[in-house]
Amino acid sequence: MKTSTFGRIIQYSRPYWWRIIISTIASITVGSMDGAFAYLVEPLLKKIFATRDLTVLTMLPLIVFLLFCVRAICRFLNDYFIRTAGELAVQEIRNDVYGNSMRLGLRFYHGQTTGGLMSRILNDVAVMQNGIGNVVTGVCRDGFSALSLLAVIFYRNWRLALITFLVIPCTIFFAQKLGKRIKRLSTESQEKMGDLAAILQETFSGIKVVKSFGLEKWEITRFKAATSGYYGFVRRNIKYNALSAPITELLTSLGISAVIWIGGTMVLRGSMTSAEFFSFLTAMALVYKPVKSLNSSYNTIQTSAGAATRIFEIIDEKPELNDLPNGMEMVRSEGNVSFSNVSFAYGDDVVLRDITLRAVSGEIIALVGPSGSGKTTLVSLLSRFYDVTDGSITIDGVDIRKIKMESLVRQIALVDQEITLFNDTLANNIRYGNFAATDNQVEAAARAAFAHDFIAALPEGYATNIGDRGVRLSGGQRQRICIARAILKDAPILILDEATSALDTESEQTVQKALNNLMTNRTTFVIAHRLSTILHAHKILVLDGGRIVEQGSHAGLLEQGGLYQRLCAMQFKDA
Numbered sequence: 001m002k003t004s005t006f007g008r009i010i011q012y013s014r015p016y017w018w019r020i021i022i023s024t025i026a027s028i029t030v031g032s033m034d035g036a037f038a039y040l041v042e043p044l045l046k047k048i049f050a051t052r053d054l055t056v057l058t059m060l061p062l063i064v065f066l067l068f069c070v071r072a073i074c075r076f077l078n079d080y081f082i083r084t085a086g087e088l089a090v091q092e093i094r095n096d097v098y099g100n101s102m103r104l105g106l107r108f109y110h111g112q113t114t115g116g117l118m119s120r121i122l123n124d125v126a127v128m129q130n131g132i133g134n135v136v137t138g139v140c141r142d143g144f145s146a147l148s149l150l151a152v153i154f155y156r157n158w159r160l161a162l163i164t165f166l167v168i169p170c171t172i173f174f175a176q177k178l179g180k181r182i183k184r185l186s187t188e189s190q191e192k193m194g195d196l197a198a199i200l201q202e203t204f205s206g207i208k209v210v211k212s213f214g215l216e217k218w219e220i221t222r223f224k225a226a227t228s229g230y231y232g233f234v235r236r237n238i239k240y241n242a243l244s245a246p247i248t249e250l251l252t253s254l255g256i257s258a259v260i261w262i263g264g265t266m267v268l269r270g271s272m273t274s275a276e277f278f279s280f281l282t283a284m285a286l287v288y289k290p291v292k293s294l295n296s297s298y299n300t301i302q303t304s305a306g307a308a309t310r311i312f313e314i315i316d317e318k319p320e321l322n323d324l325p326n327g328m329e330m331v332r333s334e335g336n337v338s339f340s341n342v343s344f345a346y347g348d349d350v351v352l353r354d355i356t357l358r359a360v361s362g363e364i365i366a367l368v369g370p371s372g373s374g375k376t377t378l379v380s381l382l383s384r385f386y387d388v389t390d391g392s393i394t395i396d397g398v399d400i401r402k403i404k405m406e407s408l409v410r411q412i413a414l415v416d417q418e419i420t421l422f423n424d425t426l427a428n429n430i431r432y433g434n435f436a437a438t439d440n441q442v443e444a445a446a447r448a449a450f451a452h453d454f455i456a457a458l459p460e461g462y463a464t465n466i467g468d469r470g471v472r473l474s475g476g477q478r479q480r481i482c483i484a485r486a487i488l489k490d491a492p493i494l495i496l497d498e499a500t501s502a503l504d505t506e507s508e509q510t511v512q513k514a515l516n517n518l519m520t521n522r523t524t525f526v527i528a529h530r531l532s533t534i535l536h537a538h539k540i541l542v543l544d545g546g547r548i549v550e551q552g553s554h555a556g557l558l559e560q561g562g563l564y565q566r567l568c569a570m571q572f573k574d575a
Contacts, residue, residue, distance in 0.1 A: 115195070
């Protein structure tokens with residue numbers, strides 16, 4: 001794992017230092033006891049078999065049991081405290097990933113899939129969590145165990161120890177080689193997991209479309225292809241992980257074989273006692289287990305490093321839009337909006353060109369035009385989902401870039417063509433417009449949106465859970481909940497982005513009544529697909545190719561005989 005990545009994980013663990021210290025002490029104790037066991041083999045063998053001390057033989061089982069009790073307690077403390085510290089640190093990381101993703105602008109989301117982001121926050125963080133546990137549990141415990149056993153080995157016979165020690169660098173060399181490949185494959189496999197999550201999110205959220213077109217088999221085939229691609233990376237990852245242990249064992253067997261032959265010869269020659277040789281063999285046999293575990297921990301940490309890299313990419317992503325240091329706080333605007341020579345581009349794609357318009361308080365401004373003419377982008381700039389490329393937008397004469405984002409959001413309410421409701425109660429979905437609202441205020445907003453009657457008819461009323469995306473409600477009912485939410489927000493500026501385009505005629509009439517209540521005494525920007533809904537707008541702006549090509553009242557635009565007249569002719573030709 002790169003130092004910078006590992007260092008950042010450590011920073012997240014600092015608030016839980018006392019847990020890590022307890023775990024580290026317990027880990028060191030467990031690791032050191034392996035060396036103590038190996039060291040005591042020689043004097044115990046002398047006491048029991050050379051001097052025939054029956055007292056030591058009698059006490060030995062009890063001592064061994066007590067030592068293993070201490071070891072068991074320390075292992076528990078080690079595992080419990082490092083894993084809880086890791087879980088708390090990961091919780092902070094997950095919160096930061098989600099928190100920063102919420103602060104990022106819409107440009108960031110245009111380049112991401114919902115499933116991919118979900119995979120990073122859930123799956124990648126879980127993979128990284130496994131690595132955090134291995135840092136202390138594996139490295140500290142197995143590291144100190146290996147060091148204490150090596151100390152015994154060198155103390156007993158440094159010549160034989162050199163043979164043992166020479167094998168360890170070889171295992172480390174191969175571990176590093178395998179670790180680099182494991183990290184790369186881990187990053188790629190996590191990306192493939194993101195693709196799987198994206199397919200799941202798309203198919204489950206669009207299951208009605210999938211079934212209506214009879215594309216179940218096609219989606220199953222697409223998912224199988226994605227799982228096959230994911231397996232390809234995982235298989236290679238498994239292969240390199242599986243190679244680690246056999247390579248380590250093969251190399252260590254060479255060291256063990258050499259030690260047995262040379263050590264056995266030394267015992268036969270009398271230059272080393274059998275008790276010393278047995279103590280040495282015990283330490284040597286024990287030392288390879290923690291070395292093998294360290295190799296495994298290294299592989300796990302490399303896997304976590306791949307996941308951590310993807311996680312920190314989101315945390316490091318800088319918000320495109322930020323408040324100025326001396327940003328202005330706007331309590332409640334009068335609703336006067338002005339666009340001055342506004343242009344906007346997505347990269348090299350110019351969407352709006354030289355837009356100039358003015359809306360006074362309480363005025364209804366309708367935006368019409370062919371698809372792709374820039375209507376939604378225009379109102380998105382007012383909400384500051386993006387910043388203008390050229391020109392400026394002002395509210396009450398103040399450039400919106402000088403207004404604090406939190407303050408700007410309070411000035412604008414949005415009712416979008418894409419109805420967004422949450423898997424919560426009806427009351428809480430309406431209260432999304434103002435979490436401080438009382439139950440009476442929520443009900444008043446629902447009445448104004450013509451939603452109270454159907455809500456009251458439900459068994460649990462306002463406490464009814466509406467399911468994922470409001471699936472238990474009709475289209476008209478869902479839209480009226482969104483309107484009630486906007487009414488409750490009580491913002492002076494209102495944006496209606498084709499709010500009735502997906503409704504039938506009866507639902508549209510009810511929703512239009514609710515919208516009329518919502519538009520009262522508010523500066524309103526209406527994007528209309530059905531021109532019948534904007535006949536009484538104070539001003540109609542006709543956009544084409546990112547420019548305002550016509551503007552005026554309904555009657556005046558019809559007299560001009562331009563694009564608006566042609567749009568009306570197409571919609572009203574049957575009438």
